[in-house]
Amino acid sequence: MSRKIKQHGKPDTMGRRDMLKVAGLAAGSALLSQIATSEAKAAPSTSDQWDREFDVIIAGSGFAGCAAAIAARREGASTLVIEKMSVFGGNSAINGGAMAVAGSALQKEKGINDSVELMMADMLKGGRGTNHVDLLRVVCAGTAEAFEMTREFGVKWKDVLLQFGGHSVQRTFQTEHFTGGDITIPLMKGGISLGAIFKNRCKLEEILTDMDGGIAGIVVREDYYFPDENSGTLRRYKVNRGFVACTGGFGSDIAFRKTQNPSLDESVGCTNHRGATAESFNALLEVNAAPVNTGSFQLGPWASPDESGFGYAPQFNQQAAFPYGIMVDIRDGLRFVNENADRKTRADAQLKHCKEADGTIHYPVAFCSEPGTVKSPTVKYALKEGVAWKFDSLEALANNFGIPLKPLQEQVDRFKQFVANGKDEEFGKPIFGFDRALYLDKPPYYAMRAWPKVHFCQGGVNINPRAEVTHMRTGQPIPKLYAAGEITGGTHGESRLGSCAIAETLVMGTIAGKNAARNKARS
Amino acid sequence: MSRKIKQHGKPDTMGRRDMLKVAGLAAGSALLSQIATSEAKAAPSTSDQWDREFDVIIAGSGFAGCAAAIAARREGASTLVIEKMSVFGGNSAINGGAMAVAGSALQKEKGINDSVELMMADMLKGGRGTNHVDLLRVVCAGTAEAFEMTREFGVKWKDVLLQFGGHSVQRTFQTEHFTGGDITIPLMKGGISLGAIFKNRCKLEEILTDMDGGIAGIVVREDYYFPDENSGTLRRYKVNRGFVACTGGFGSDIAFRKTQNPSLDESVGCTNHRGATAESFNALLEVNAAPVNTGSFQLGPWASPDESGFGYAPQFNQQAAFPYGIMVDIRDGLRFVNENADRKTRADAQLKHCKEADGTIHYPVAFCSEPGTVKSPTVKYALKEGVAWKFDSLEALANNFGIPLKPLQEQVDRFKQFVANGKDEEFGKPIFGFDRALYLDKPPYYAMRAWPKVHFCQGGVNINPRAEVTHMRTGQPIPKLYAAGEITGGTHGESRLGSCAIAETLVMGTIAGKNAARNKARS
Known part of the structure; x- marks a missing residue:
């Protein structure tokens, strides 16, 4: 350097x-x-040492950063949020805007029994029992309050409940435009209205510690233009009460990915924005943050090889084709996994069944009937962009993808029978009686190809339930250092369930911001 | 602290x-x-700063440390090996003494076709394609030379070749007493005879860097008594050419394990010695070593719940029951996996088939006929210690473990037929014609229970093929810092094959010691 x-x-x-x-x-x-x-x-004279000074500085302006800023301001702390990119919101702004809430009013209205314990059990099952249970409990118990907080700041949720893969009940809300930007924008406005300062193109370069190993301040690069590491100007910001890392994951950092797992190289797609890189994780390790599970990357099984980044496929597959249709191997026209299993189960199945030893990939196809797309209005954009296709007959669909028609027709007929009987005899996918009209039935069919992309970092730095980052040597909190969201590891264990990221980031971001602001004894 | x-x-x-x-x-x-x-x-005056000074200092006295010491002395570097425990050799000294060699003379004699490429392919398959291929190539290509090096220093290998799980040919040697101590003791003596100093009860506390981030020296705790962290005296040792971390894995560090994966808590057994803890890994992170895959722990499927630590079961199961007998679920008397698959496949199968959701474990039983134990002479000690049992009839075996006799008898008969036909129709385990007399046939039977224990850390710090540790920020080598063996990550990907650790540690230890010693420009 x-x-x-x-x-x-x-x-x-x-x-x-x-x-x-x-x-x-x-x-x-x-x-x-x-x-x-x-x-x-x-x-220099002492007063010349620092360029700026705040009670609480938060790095990252996604869900966790916005929630932390609101919480810190509500505690009366002077609060700065820095964002390295030109655009605020990070990966949060481009996510699907889906949030799992345990025990919502809408669930009660629909007669859906849910609880903190049930959501924990689902997430533990998805995480293969490797979750940090103390964090999991805090997250699940905080979802209802976090959901209300978003509404307080004007976030608009649809009055629809979805059952994402791995969840045992319908507990997931989505925002009106199916995007995380529906959340980050109102929350950022809310933070600003409370007095927080949001500063973009300001990159965390390094964290500075004092004699006891606690956080003294940070070095930032102001006027930074990603990815030009020589752009801008270095400045020192003093932190009086707490520094909160809400810097997100590092799924776009291919060098980091390859160090952890060389098979996740340039050839593997990624749903993250380009700025999802590992330098803030490294900065945290430099001040002795304990690393968790650095090599655990979650692959999203609902992505499409026909578009770059997150794209339209995840919405379509999660809202329509996976729950109400089927996904088949193009070579035999057969299903090979419960399309609503957790992400790891599905991605593992796609890689195992549809990728040959020599690397040849036979992208599977997911499709549903027209009524099945009712909860997925963005499908029209996917059609326009050439990521999804509409077929007037099963034969046309089969011909387009080179699927043998006879076994495909038999597979469709079998699945229709499962729906009629209310039970998926092949893979145990849940069949919802009250949604029966949405299931795969007759043409026209809407189809996309589905293939895993790097989506989420299960690993990160270790925190305790107070969102304090722990020291790699002692296991004790590093004074004045907090973290929340994807930069932390452990909450989701080996595999995160869909719609649990917004839940986690809003709950833990709020806790981090509040505890940092209350840390007055240190200032 | x-x-x-x-x-x-x-x-x-x-x-x-x-x-x-x-x-x-x-x-x-x-x-x-x-x-x-x-x-x-x-x-102080400059000369007072350091208590001792060496060209090369190596931390850890297992396979990698001994090989590094020999290599460093052969380059003429003054060389110190520090070992924190009272006993030298670490986990290496208590391992099974099995080494995979690609293309050995004995293989040629027996007409077994093997090559560096084939060994790489096996290890890549075991590692699920996530291995660092550049490291893998260096390791496999170096096995023949490393094997000869051990013989040069008096290590005695049996003239027998074994086929451990996941290897596609018989390529594994074992030492005369089936223990790594057969290797570490001669190599340590060899290192001493060449002039290296081995110092026990001397613990690495911290690594000191100079202005360019390169290694200046280390802080050690002399006269240390594990695990008393206040015992002994802190000293500073200067490193002129290179510091080589051969400190092994951290499988016994339960706090570290739980941070990475809370399911690997105190209830999970471990084959490692008590000193296999994470403090040297943390010391390496403190000087900006790049971490690899910190949460990837390998479970050994051949361990026994009836003894603590490594014990006798791994030898018996790997040499006898798994290749020549069968492992069955005690509830139905049926096999559930290829007993010679790679470790991850087998351990995953044991956990999936024999552990209930509520945590109840039905330990599976592995057994073979008497001729099958010919390559496993330590079985007599296992019998004596009550870890293995001998049965004069299948009925007696079934009664002892509560296995239903009829399906067990049918399973045994099926397996005998597979052996007769030379093909395992159920799970594809290799059947060796020239070993046919060793296979499961008639009583007496020798049996042990088999259950996974934490055995090996797939993760660690990142190195390049020169055994240089790379910087987490830049990816470039950290000046004067080397590492080899289990403290490094990447070579084995997601799952290491048996007998590839000795291969790796001896090859990479030699490279690390040699390159550190040749690093004269820095001194």
Whole structure:
């Protein structure tokens, strides 16, 4: 790294070690150590050390960052949110806007029995029993309150409940436009209205610690243009009460992915935005945050090889084809997995059944009848973009994808019989009586190809239920350091269920922001 | 951490930051930062800074450490090996002494076709394609030379070839007493004869870096008594050419395991020695080593719930019951997996088939006929210790474990037929014609219960094929820092095959020691 701090105002008066000496800061600073040799050593006055100062600084403006900002301001802390990209919201803004809520009013209205315990059990099953149960409990118990908080700030949810893969009941809400932006924008506006400052193109470069290993401040790169690592200007921000890392996952960081698992190379698609990289995770490790499960990447089984990024396929498959239709192997026209199983089960099945040892992929096809698309209005955009196709007969569908018609027709007939009987005899997919009209029945059919993409990082840094980041050596909280959301590991174990990310990020972001702000004794 | 450096000689003359200033060392030092406030600040003379000085210091005295010491001495470097335990050899000394060699003379003699490429293909299949292929190639290509090196130093191998799970040919040697101690003791003696110093009860506490982030030296705790973290005395050792971490895995570190995967708690057995803990991994992260796949622990499917630690079961099951007999579910008397599949396949199958949702375990039973134990002479000790049992009839065996006799008898008859036909029609286990007399046939039967224990850490720090540890931020080698063996991640991907650890550790240990010693430009 050849980056240099551009001193503003006093270019020749501030050397690193002198600064540390005056401030009583410990080093532990990879970035600053690079520049120590090239700078003058005259000591600045103490007040010159920091460019800005806040009670609480939050890195990342997704769900967790917005929730943390609101919570911190409600505690009366001066609050800054930094976002490295030009656009606010990170991966949250491009997600599907689906949130699992345990025990909502709408569930009660529909006679759906749900509870914190049932949601925990579903998430534990999805996570193969490897979840951090203490975190899981806090998340599930906080969903109802977090949901109300979003409504308080104007988030509009549809009055529809969905049952995403791995959930044992319908408990998932979606926003009016089926996008996380429906949440991040009102919450960010809410944070600003409460007095938080949101600053974009401001990248976390490094976290600075004091003599007890607690957080003193951060180094940021202002006026940063991703991905130009030499753009902008380095500045030092002082943190009085707490620094909250809400920096998200690192699914787009191909170098990091390949270090963990070389099979997740450039050839594997990714639903994340380009800025979902690992530098903030590394910055946290530099201050001794305990890593969790660094190599555990979740693949989303509902993505499409016919579009880049998140795209339209995940919505269509989750809302329509997977619950109400079927997914088949194009070579034999047969189903090979419960299309509503958890993500890991489905992605593992796709890779096992449809990818040959030599790497050849036979992309499976997921499809449903027209009524099945009623909960998936974005299908019209997918058709327009050439990601989805409409067929007037099963024969036309079979011909298009090269699927043998006879076994495909028999598979469709079998599935229709399962729906009629209310029981999937092949793979145990839930059949909802009250949705019976939506199931695969007759043409026209809507179809997409489905193939896993890197979607979510199960791993990250370790936190406790107070959202305090723990020290890799001692297991104790690192003073003044908090984290929430995808940058943390453990809550979801080996595999996260769909619509549990918004639940987690809003609950834990709120806890992190509140606890950071209340940390007055440290300031 | 409340540890303090006990200054020997000059207790009040050496403060940390002053020391750093004189030496030009960067901080980044969690341990020393703890003590900075409690010490005087007067600067020592430069020569007082270090207690000892070596060209190459190696931490850990297992296979990798011994191989590194020999290689470093052969390059003429002054060499110290530190071992934190009282006993040398770590997990290596208690392992089964089995080494896979690609293309050995004995294979050629027996007409077994093998190659570096075939061994790589087997390991890649076992690793689910997630191995670091560049490391894998170096390891497999180096096995023949490493095997000869061990013979040069007096290691005695039996003239028998075994086919461990996941290997497609018989390529595994075992030492005369079936233990890694047969290797570590001669290699350690060899290293000493070449002039290396081996120092026990000397624990790596911290790695010290200089201004460019390269390794300057280490802090050790001399006269350490595991696990008393306050025992002994802290000392500083200077490293001139290279520090080599051969500190092994962290399978016995339950706190670390639970952070990565709470299901691997105290209730899960472990084959490792008690000292297999994570502090050296944390010390490497503190100097910015890139972590790999921290949550990937391998479970050994051949362990026994009737003994603690590694014990006798792994030998018996790998050499006798699994290749020549069968493993059955006690509830139905039926096989449920290829007993010679790779470790992950077998352990996953045991957990899936024999553990109920409420946690109840029905330990499966593995057994073979008497001729099948010919390659497993340690079975007599297992009988003596009450871990294995001998039965004069299938009925007696069935009664002892509560297995229904009729389906068990039918299962045995089916398997005998598979052996007669040379093909396992149920699970595809290889049947060796030239070993036919060893297969399950008639009483007496030898049996053990088999259940997974934590055995191996697939994860660790990242290295390149030169055994240089890479920096988490830049991906470039950290100057003067090397690692080999289980402390590194990536070579084995998701699941290591049996007998590939000795292969890896000896090959990479040699490379690490050699490259560290040749690193004269840095000294």
